[in-house]
Each structure stands twice: as C-alpha cells, then as structure tokens.
Amino acid sequence: MCLGIPGQIVEITDAACQLGMADVSGVRREVSLACVADRPLDQLIGEWALIHVGFAMALIDADEAAETLAALEGLGEAQETLEQMAEGAKALAPKGEVVQ
Amino acid sequence: MRYVEEFRDPVKARAVLAEIARVTDQIGATAENPVRIMEICGGHTHAIFRYGLDKLTPEGLEFIHGPGCPVCVLPMARVDECVEIAEQEGVIFTTFGDAMRVPGTRKSLLQAKADGADIRMVYSPLDALELARRNPEREVVFFGLGFETTTPSTALTIQQAARENIRNFSVFCNHITVPPPIRALLDDPHMRLDGFVGPGHVSMVIGTHPYDFIAQDYGKPIVVAGFEPLDLLQSVLMVLVQIRDGVARVENQYARVVPEHGNPVSLAAIEDVYEPRPSFEWRGLGEIDASGLRIRDGYKAFDAEEKFGIGYAAGTRNVPEPEGCACGAVMTGRMKPTECPQFGRGCTPDMPLGALMVSSEGACAAYWTYGGARAVEPAE
Numbered sequence A: 001m002c003l004g005i006p007g008q009i010v011e012i013t014d015a016a017c018q019l020g021m022a023d024v025s026g027v028r029r030e031v032s033l034a035c036v037a038d039r040p041l042d043q044l045i046g047e048w049a050l051i052h053v054g055f056a057m058a059l060i061d062a063d064e065a066a067e068t069l070a071a072l073e074g075l076g077e078a079q080e081t082l083e084q085m086a087e088g089a090k091a092l093a094p095k096g097e098v099v100q
Numbered sequence B: 001m002r003y004v005e006e007f008r009d010p011v012k013a014r015a016v017l018a019e020i021a022r023v024t025d026q027i028g029a030t031a032e033n034p035v036r037i038m039e040i041c042g043g044h045t046h047a048i049f050r051y052g053l054d055k056l057t058p059e060g061l062e063f064i065h066g067p068g069c070p071v072c073v074l075p076m077a078r079v080d081e082c083v084e085i086a087e088q089e090g091v092i093f094t095t096f097g098d099a100m101r102v103p104g105t106r107k108s109l110l111q112a113k114a115d116g117a118d119i120r121m122v123y124s125p126l127d128a129l130e131l132a133r134r135n136p137e138r139e140v141v142f143f144g145l146g147f148e149t150t151t152p153s154t155a156l157t158i159q160q161a162a163r164e165n166i167r168n169f170s171v172f173c174n175h176i177t178v179p180p181p182i183r184a185l186l187d188d189p190h191m192r193l194d195g196f197v198g199p200g201h202v203s204m205v206i207g208t209h210p211y212d213f214i215a216q217d218y219g220k221p222i223v224v225a226g227f228e229p230l231d232l233l234q235s236v237l238m239v240l241v242q243i244r245d246g247v248a249r250v251e252n253q254y255a256r257v258v259p260e261h262g263n264p265v266s267l268a269a270i271e272d273v274y275e276p277r278p279s280f281e282w283r284g285l286g287e288i289d290a291s292g293l294r295i296r297d298g299y300k301a302f303d304a305e306e307k308f309g310i311g312y313a314a315g316t317r318n319v320p321e322p323e324g325c326a327c328g329a330v331m332t333g334r335m336k337p338t339e340c341p342q343f344g345r346g347c348t349p350d351m352p353l354g355a356l357m358v359s360s361e362g363a364c365a366a367y368w369t370y371g372g373a374r375a376v377e378p379a380e
C-alpha cells in the first residue's frame, strides 16, 4: 500500500482546492495536486506524477512513468490499485445510501 | 537464474548480480557467516520474493525483512479499536482495503462489516471526506494508516475538513514513522544488521537526511532504493561496496524521484497537523518512543480517538497477540516465515492468523505466494 502509481494530469478541476483529473492507466480519477503545485496549476497539465492514495506526490518524466508502471504490473500492484480506485468510487455511490 | 529473463534489462541484471557475487566474496561473507542487509520497505520485500532475488544472490548475502508494512506492524489492539468505532451507531467507517482482513481479537473489519457495521473501502482519505459531505447526519471516520508516504494525504485532508468546517469527519490516526523502529532494531543486542536498503516512496516525502543517524551514530550504510528489481539489485550492490570499503554513508539510488530534502508541501502539512506521540505500540517491537503520530490539539475536533474516547485517549491497553503466532519474531527478522509453526497450517492468505499473511507486502504472504507454499507441502 505504500507504492504510488503513475498518472498523467489531464485537467484542473478545482483550482481553489488544488484538485485535478489524472489519467491512471485509462482510469480517470480526481487527485490533489497540492504536493506538486510548485508552479501555476495550468502548467501541470500533461505532466506525469506518482499518485498515492489520491495525491500526486512527485512529478516524474514519461520514461520513469512507463518503467514504474511496468514494475507495478510485475508486482500485481497496478491492478490492485485500479481495483481500489473502483472500490472508492463504489463507496461514494452505494445502493441504499441513507441520504442523497 | 530462472527469473532473470523477467527483468526489464536481463543483461544489466546479470552484470549487477555478478558484481554482487564478487563483492560479497571480497567481504568474505559465507552461508555460515552471511552479510545481513535489511530491506525496510514492505514493497521491497514483495519485490524480492516476486523476482526471487534471494535465490539469485549469493548464499553469503542474507535479506532480513524489515518492519515496513504498515498493516503488519499494527498491533491487534488497534484493530479491535477500529471495530469498536465501526460498530457504533451512526458511524460510517472508511478504510484502505489492505486493512479489512487483519484479524482482531473478536473479528476483523471484514467480519464486522458482514455483521452489519457500515464499513466502506475507499481509495483515498479524500473519498472519506466526500462521504462526510454527503452524509452530514452520520459520523464518518477514516482509518489513517501508513508511513510517511501516506501521512501527508490525511494531513491535507484534515486541513481541508477544517477549512470547510466539516464536523462529522474524523481520522483514527495510526500513522507511524520509519526512523524510530530502525533505531530500536539497531539498539537490539540480539540483532546483527550490516546495512540497509531504504524505502523509496517514504523518502520521496522525508528526503534522505532522517537516515543520517544510521551512518553517523551506528556506522551502517543505507541506500535509498526504487522498487524496480534492477533498482533493488543496484542498491544492494551499493550497500555491499560500502561494507567492503569500510565506510558508512547515506546514498540515494532513487534520486530521480527522491529529493534530498523531501517534499516541502507534504512536510509542512504533516508538521501542521501531527505531532509525535510519546510512544506507540508496534506488533513484535513493543512500544517505541516517538514512533507514532497523533493529531495536534488545534485539530482535535478531527481526532477519532478524542471523539470516541478510544485508544490512547482511553489510557493504556494490553491485548495479547494470538496463540502460536510468530508475527513478532518474523517482523524483527529473528525468524523466517516458514519457521513459524502456523505458516501454511493455521495461517494462510485465505485464513490469516497474523497480519503478515494479509498484506501483499507482509513477509509471510509474499513468501507463501512466491514459492513458500511449497515448503509446507508434504513433498518429503
């Protein structure tokens, strides 16, 4: 659970809260950009980041991203992380939610 | 060499392996008197077993698996406290999936969920905060778990909750830090460690200086490593070269991701929200001074221990580990997983007895998954 997964920042969704959309192996997930916001947020679009539990933790280059993803796939961690993202999405929209 | 072909660069891997064998030999390490290197991070433990690195490296080199799996080091009392919070009326208990199956005294979170508690697996503390926004009449508690890699995420989430004044959100804080248990292991007279492979993603947050004491005070080398198999092998080689040359330094093999001074935003958020506890209990290691974090008074409203009067807020507790479980000995490198009498008998990934069999980063689960299972099959 301590490993991050590479994702590409594709959009700024909430500049005030420093949130953006990341593409992680084809899955889109909103992430916090707070830890990598060392420049105007718009300039982060297109950058690759190591994403850990919904937070972009470090910017990495595209080659590093590809190698890291390959290593994670080798360990079975990439699949696990994508499943956890799906679980998270499910937790937010469960059937039988008490209050909408 | 049955696994080398799986490496991204088998030619390079072979070259590094040959060099590891040569330097191990120069050190004079043998199977009887091996050089002992601890990989601190559970992700590294997983990679070592997955790629069979312990089989590819010479017999004179022994990997000691460190306490770097946050699910594994959590004592049973904390799991019990999670269940206790989760079973309270009106609570939505949120957790990373890894923690669901860790056995507690009465039950795991998974069993508590089956018994009707509203427990939800989330990917991020941000998901838990969103649940709190959407369910203002419920108490949403997030199980904050993990080393310095994960700590900034809950710190930033608590800061956000404070900004929005979301009062039905709190964190059950079990964040722990890497350096204190390493110091505890180095102080243990029964432990002999010759060097360390340092955690990559923890160091991305804290930088490399928090390890200076390992080299300066204890004279042991440490190399911060990425978790690609080749990263790991290169780091092991760097540790061995230092041992051979009789030096002890903090080196950074993973500089492409790990800045020397860490991540300033993450460190500032941790500092703002958390402070060290006087001590924190680790499975197998006992209480270690200043090894865990708690939420500062300024953010008390978001501290589940305060809100529910549970855990350290309720005074000292003492919960024994399960009968016959050797998790503590395995955690501290005193025993190999297969030497635990429960391994593969009373304890398997499907029916875990100890935490080390639950998480993919736990030594027992990794050992079982990548060949250790054979060790208990009646092949003899």
Ligand code: SF4
Residues within 6 Å of the ligand: B324, B325, B326, B327, B328, B330, B337, B340, B341, B342, B343, B344, B347, B353, B354, B355, B356, B357, B358, B364
């Ligand atoms: S086999 Fe099970 S009980 Fe034994 S040390 Fe490993 S996790 Fe603990």
